[in-house]
Amino acid sequence: MPLMVRFAFVLLAAGVFWSSEAVAQTYGSCTVGTAGTNLGNASSFVVGTSSQSGSGGSGMACSAISLITTSYLKLRVETSTFVLTGPSGQTIPFVMSGTAGGTAIGVGTEFDFSGFDLLNLFSGPGGAVPVYFRTTPATGLAAGSYTGSVSLRWYFSVCTLGVVACLAYSNSPGATRNIFGVLSNWGSGVPVTINVSLTVENDCIITAPDLAFGAAPLVGTFNPVTRTISIRCSAGAAYTVGLDNGANASGSTRRMRRGATSDYLTYEIYRNTITTDRWGNAGVERRSSTSADSNPGIYDGSTLQGFSYRAAIDPGQPTPPTGTYTDTIILDVTF
Known part of the structure; x- marks a missing residue:
């Protein structure tokens, strides 16, 4: 039976979400103040x-609500670059929209919440009326904090x-009702700013084909x-690339294993196609993106860097029993 080997690479990623809010000015049982959505x-x-x-507070919250009569509330976007x-x-x-996935509220546009179910309306952070945000995809971004704001009036x-x-x-300033309890004047409203942020993280797209020595x-x-x-x-991200010692190493010696047996086949991976410099995952054994074999030092988020290597089975070891010998190498990228 011939001897064969293969190995694969693994990359994992994760993400998180949260939002925050702060309120300040008081009008009866309602408060209005700067809010934030992350x-x-x-x-x-x-x-x-x-x-x-995601959604976050709109800067408008009420601690008490009675459904005995119609309540009126709306917002108007004053300024934003969006x-x-x-x-x-x-x-x-x-x-920004007043409902999840809803129509965008542009500068000079109003959104009226008066017809909403009030018991469910004040469901944002801190009991605030929620507003919703969504981005448009943008490519070639460097990692970092991205921030913006919307100035509106309640x-x-x-x-x-x-x-x-x-x-x-x-009531907001100037808001009045007639003797029948119907709103007759919206008044001048209350200005408020909503800050919006998103953290863009470095990431990599990696293509690492399996390696097979064939049979001999x-x-x-x-x-x-x-x-x-x-x-x-990601754009602007210099990095280094490391390969670990595999799943069956003895110290720093890489080994393939035949199934669940105690039969091993030692091999090595070298940092390029001609030298005997070992490619590892620590110190000088790592490879830098500035020394990639193709497109070194180009960090525009779209150009591939290529890292060529040579793998060889140790010819001086005894020939082990016939079978299929495998190992798994983990590749890591450090920024």
């Missing part, structure tokens, strides 16, 4: 191919006390094999 963390490649969305700005002035477009007249009849309204009757008759690993990382 759209979380995402890799540059995820941000470049898909919309990032872009998140990050390192070197790179930008990510975004929109108008409201909310019944906050009463069982049979409304005994108290919480004796260890001394296997030929070395060359392969190329292709890596494309």
Whole structure:
């Protein structure tokens, strides 16, 4: 039976999401103040191919609500560039809406919440009315914090006390009702700023083909094999690449194993196709993106760097029993 070998590479990634808010000015039982929405963390490649969305406080919250009469509330967007700005002035477009996935609320546009179910409306952070944000995919981004803001104005007249009849309204400045309890003037409203942020993280797309030595009757008759690993990382991100010692190593000696037996076949991986410099995962054994075999030092987020290597089976070891010998090598990228 011939001797055979293969190995594979693994890369893992994860992401998180959260939001935050702060409120300050008081109008009866309602408060209005600066709010913040954090759209979380995402890799540059995820941000470049898909919309990032989330919700946060709108800066408007009420601690008491009575449903005895109609409550009125709306917002108007005053100013915004609707872009998140990050390192070197790179930008990510975004929109704000009053409902999840809803129509964008542009500058000079109002969104009226008066017809909403009030018991469910104040469901954002801290009991605030939520607003929703979503980005437009943007490519070639460097890692870092991207921030923007929306300046808007809240108008409201909310019944906050009463069982049979409304005994108290919480109104924004100038908001008034007629004798029948119908809003007659929205007033001047309350200005508020919502800050929006998104953290773009470094990431890499890696193509690492399996390696197979083929088959041979004796260890001394296997030929070395060359392969190329292709890596494309986030814009502006220099990095180093390491290969661990595999799943069956004895110290720093890489070994393939035949199934669950105690039969091993030693081999080595070298940093390029001609030298005997070992490719490892620590110190000088790592490879730098500045010394890639193709496109070294280019960090535009779209150009591939190629890292060629040579793998060889130790010809001086005794030939082990026939069978299929395998190992798994983990590749890591460090920025």
